[in-house]
Amino acid sequence: MALHFDRAEFNRRRVALNAALEARGLDAILLFAQESMYWLTGYDTFGFCFFQSMLVTRDDRLALLTRSADLRQAQHTSIVDDIRIWEDRADAGPADQLKDLLAEFALRGVRIGVEYDTQGLTARNGKALDTALWGFAETVDASDIVPALRVVKSAAEIAHVREAARIGDLAYTRALDAIGPGADEGRILAVLQGTIFEAGGDFPANEVIIGSGRDALLCRYKAGRRVLDANDQLTLEFSGVYRHYHAPLMRTVVIGAPTDRHLELFDAAAEALAAVEAELRPGRTFGDVFAAHARVLDGRGLSAHRLNACGYSVGARFTPSWMDRQMFYRDNPEPVLPGMTLFAHMILMDSESGTAMTLGRTSLVTETGPEVLSSLPLTLSVRA
Numbered sequence: 001m002a003l004h005f006d007r008a009e010f011n012r013r014r015v016a017l018n019a020a021l022e023a024r025g026l027d028a029i030l031l032f033a034q035e036s037m038y039w040l041t042g043y044d045t046f047g048f049c050f051f052q053s054m055l056v057t058r059d060d061r062l063a064l065l066t067r068s069a070d071l072r073q074a075q076h077t078s079i080v081d082d083i084r085i086w087e088d089r090a091d092a093g094p095a096d097q098l099k100d101l102l103a104e105f106a107l108r109g110v111r112i113g114v115e116y117d118t119q120g121l122t123a124r125n126g127k128a129l130d131t132a133l134w135g136f137a138e139t140v141d142a143s144d145i146v147p148a149l150r151v152v153k154s155a156a157e158i159a160h161v162r163e164a165a166r167i168g169d170l171a172y173t174r175a176l177d178a179i180g181p182g183a184d185e186g187r188i189l190a191v192l193q194g195t196i197f198e199a200g201g202d203f204p205a206n207e208v209i210i211g212s213g214r215d216a217l218l219c220r221y222k223a224g225r226r227v228l229d230a231n232d233q234l235t236l237e238f239s240g241v242y243r244h245y246h247a248p249l250m251r252t253v254v255i256g257a258p259t260d261r262h263l264e265l266f267d268a269a270a271e272a273l274a275a276v277e278a279e280l281r282p283g284r285t286f287g288d289v290f291a292a293h294a295r296v297l298d299g300r301g302l303s304a305h306r307l308n309a310c311g312y313s314v315g316a317r318f319t320p321s322w323m324d325r326q327m328f329y330r331d332n333p334e335p336v337l338p339g340m341t342l343f344a345h346m347i348l349m350d351s352e353s354g355t356a357m358t359l360g361r362t363s364l365v366t367e368t369g370p371e372v373l374s375s376l377p378l379t380l381s382v383r384a
Contacts (some may be wrong), residue, residue, distance in 0.1 A: 002042075002044075002076055002078070003042045003077070003078075004042060004313070005042065005156050005194040006156075007031060007079065007381050009154060009156055010040070010041065010042065010079055010155070013039060013040055013149070014040065014056075014060065014062075014290040014300045015151060016149050016378075017029070017040065017056060017145070017146065018058055018060060018203070020145050020148075020149060021056075021058045021145070022058055024113065024139040024142065024145065024196065024347070025057050025111060026103070026111050026112065026113045026140070026142060027057065027107060027110035027111055027112065027126075027255045028055060028056060028057040028058060028102075028107055028110065028112045028113070029056050029113040029114070029115070029142050029145065029242075030053045030054070030055055030056075030098070030112060030113070030114045030115065030129075031054040031146065032048070032052075032114070032116075032118050032120040032121035033048075033051065033058065033115045033118035033119075033120050033143075033146065033147075033262040034046075034048040034116045034118075034120050034318040035146075035150070035244075035315075035316055035317050035318055036054075036115060036118075036146040036150075037054045037064075037078075038148075038193040038244065038318070039146065039149075039150050039314055039316060040054070040061070040146070041054070041064075041077055041080050042077055042078040043064065043073075043074050043077055043078035043080060044073070044077040044078070044244070045066075045070050045073045045074070045077070046318065046319060046325070047066060047067060047070040047073065047117070047338050048120040048318070050067055051067075051086070051095070051125050051241040052064070052065060052066040052067065052070065052120070052321035053065050053092075053098055054080070055076070055098075055101060055102070055105065056104060057107070059090060061082075061105060062080060062082065063080075063082035063083070063084060063101060063105070064078075064080045064082065064083050064084065065084045065085075065086060065094065065097060065098050065101060066083065066085065066086070067085065067086065067088060067252045068085050068088070069081060070208050071085060071235075071332065074289070082270055083163060084097070084101060084215060087242050092360075093128075093132075094291060095105045095125065095129075095131070095132040095133075096132050097127045097254070098129070098132065099132045099133055099136055102133075102136070102137065103335040104134075106128055108136055108137060109136075109137060109138075109322055110137050110138070111137070111140060112133070112137050112138065112139050112140070113139075113140055113142025113145060114129070114140070114141060114142060114143075115142060115143050115146070116141050117141070117143035117144075117284060117325075118278065118322060119319075121189060128216075135345050144325075147324060147325050147326070149317055150316075150324070151315070151324060151326055151337075151340055152337050152338070152339040152340055153197045153315060153339050153340070153341055154263075154339075156363060157245065157315065157316070158339070158341070159246065160242050160243045160245040160307040160316075161242075161245045161246075161247050161314075161315070161362070161364070161373065162247075162364075163200075163240075163242040163243075163245075163247055164201065164239070164240040164241055164242040164245050164247035165240055165247035165362055165374055166199075166240065166372065167195075167196055167200070167201045167241070167242060167271035168238070168239060168240025168247050168248070168249050169240070169246075169375055170195055170199055170200070170240075170338070170375055171191075171192050171193075171195040171196050171201075171240060172191075172192070172236070172238075172249055172251065172376060173186070173257050173376075174191055174195045174363075175191045175192040175236070176383065177191075178191045179228070179234060179253055179255065179381075179383045180228065180243050180383045180384065181228055181229065181232070181255055181256065181384075182227060182228060182327055183227065183228045183229050183255075184225060184228075185210055185212060185225040185226055185227075185228070185234075186225045188210065188234070188236075189208060189210055191307065192208060192236070192238055193238075196240060196241060198312045199200065200242065200243050201240060201241045201322060202241040202242065202244060203241065204238065204241050204246065204322055205239075205241075205244070205246065205318050205319050205320070205321055205322035206219065206221075206282045206319065206320055206321045206322055208236070208237070208238040209221050209236065209237035209238070209250075210234070210235070210238075211234070211235050211356075212226055212233060212234040212235075212255075213226065213229070213233070213353070214230050214354055215235075216234060216356035217235075217349040217350075217351060217354070217356045218235070219237070219307075219347060219349075227260065229253060229255065229256075230255070230256050231256035231257065232255035232256065232362065233252055233253070233254055233255065233262070233355070233356050234252065234255065235250075235251075235252045235253075235356050235358055236249075236250065236251055236252075236253065237345070237358070237360070239247070239314075239322055241322075243316070244316040244317065244318065245314075245315055245316050246315065246316075246317060246322040246343075246362075247312045247314065247341070247343075247362040247374070248314060248322065248345075248360065248361075248362055249314050249360060249361055249362070249374060249376070250310060250345045250347070250358045250359065250360030250361075251358060251359065251360075251381055252266075252356050252357050252358045252359075252381075253381040253382070253383060254380065254381070254382045255310060255382075255383050255384075256283075256382075256384060257384075258380065258382055259353075259355065261350065261353050262355060262357060263356040263380070264378045265302075265305075265348045265350065265355060265356075265357035266357050266359070268296065268297060268300045268302055268346075268348065268357075269346035269348055269357050270346075270358040270359060271300075271379055272292070272293050272296040272310075273295050273344060273346050273359050273360070273361075273378070274295045274348045275292040275293065275295065276289055276292050276293050276310060276328075276344045276346070277344060277363060277370050277372070278292065278312070278334070278369075278370075279291075279292045280336060280338060280344070280363050280365050280369065280370035281336060281344055281365065281368070282335075282337060282338055282365070282367060284335075284336045285327070285332060285333050285334060285335055285336060285338070286326060286327065286328050286329070286332035286334040286336065287304075287328075287330060287331045287332040287333060287334075288334075288336075289308065289310070289311070289328045289336070289344070290310055290328040290329050290330055290332065291329070291330070292343075293306070293310040293346070294306070294330070295346070297346075302348060303350075303352045305348045306346075306347065306348060306351055307347050308329060309327050309328055309329045309332070310328045310329075310344060310345060310346065310347075311328045311329040311342060311343050311344035311345050311360070312324055312325075312326060312342070313325075313326040313327075313340060313341065313342055313343075314341055314342070314343045314362060315341060322335055326340075328342075328344070332374040336365055337365060338365050338366055338367050338381035339364075339365065340361070340364075340365040340374075341362060341364055341365075342362065342363055342364075342370075343358030343360060343361070343362045343363075344360060344362075344363065345358065345359070346358065346359045346360060347360075350362050359378070360374070361373070361374040362374065367377075
């Protein structure tokens, strides 16, 4: 089997999940988030775009219901032994087959948690699930249980994040050599992602963000490429990825001579990042982290140009986003804990002058504070 962790690691995760189910008064949970299944068993697939579910009971039984295309995927990448297949056909009813599985496990009339808040369970499939289980068992939203267990990383997971960070640094360093006047964004992307692949990394859980000129002010990927001008700006947000574990980086590169506004915004971003990272320590909250970000940037008169969030937890994630649900925003009471891997991004977009500036990197929270996982210098990248 192609497992990225040993059996003892998976056993510890099973014990933690069973304890969480007991604490919540749940007899079982239906996992639909692919990262939950990956974390618990190693199951690695993009087949969650179709109906599939992993059943885990409080008394430590486990089964996967999926399609035939993912049978061998589950056998090869996971520790799951009990794999059930629902048949692709015109009148397919996988939700009803899932109910039959629950009945086989003697789970009629019990409390079952469901991961509703995931792209692995569409609204249509969620309605079909609720219809199938109506009157059969009590279902409750348990979308937060596994994400809360996943947010603090084990030593083995931290090793994967460290490798992702190393790969990300290498990719950015090589991509810089491809950036300059006349450079094509497509070539830059090819170097960036090609380096990650060559270094043993994976596809990221969402598209690489790349934009130049006015598009450097965008925080999302958009189709289309352009060639860089002699004086230009290029925003990159990408992630080193290893075994699905992410260590994002974000930078704005200036092509040609930086404007005064570029320099001003970079100084602000660097100051804000330092203030934010000082809050990445036990005893602080995610709201405290955001407050540091807002204090610096608002104090510089940049409140209209910043975002309402400045980072989030990262780990093993699948399409369509590498973001975990824990995020730095105002008054978020989520505690900062040792073992978290957190991405802080300072994003300044001045639409009036058309100036972009970003600065972001991933840190590991330790007992004494943050350990920055990127070795890249915090200097403005300029390519002439």
